[in-house]
Amino acid sequence: MKPLNKKKVIVLSSSMLVIFAIIIIIFYNSSDKKIFLDFNNDGKIGISDVTQVSSKIGQKCHKCPEDLNNDQIIDSEDLSIIMFEYQKQIH
Ligand SMILES: [Ca+2]
Ligand SMILES: [Ca+2]
Numbered sequence: 001m002k003p004l005n006k007k008k009v010i011v012l013s014s015s016m017l018v019i020f021a022i023i024i025i026i027f028y029n030s031s032d033k034k035i036f037l038d039f040n041n042d043g044k045i046g047i048s049d050v051t052q053v054s055s056k057i058g059q060k061c062h063k064c065p066e067d068l069n070n071d072q073i074i075d076s077e078d079l080s081i082i083m084f085e086y087q088k089q090i091h
Helices: 003-030 033-037 047-054 076-090
Strands: none
């Protein structure tokens, strides 16, 4: 394989990754975030949903629903995401 072709393959696969990421973002934005963050399925983001995230702060986990920014750890960033959504609801 020529070095140029190899480079092309890398560029092509990385641009495919970008497209894939965009599709995920579109899908995530089009789906109802409120239901996504509603862990106890009572139809709203309540204090119990916020508590569920805060009670797991510091936990490393893979594909946990509470890991809202998907960085494999539940921390203050995830808590601020749900707090933001919670405050939007109560105002
Ligand atoms: Ca809820
Ligand atoms: Ca996280």
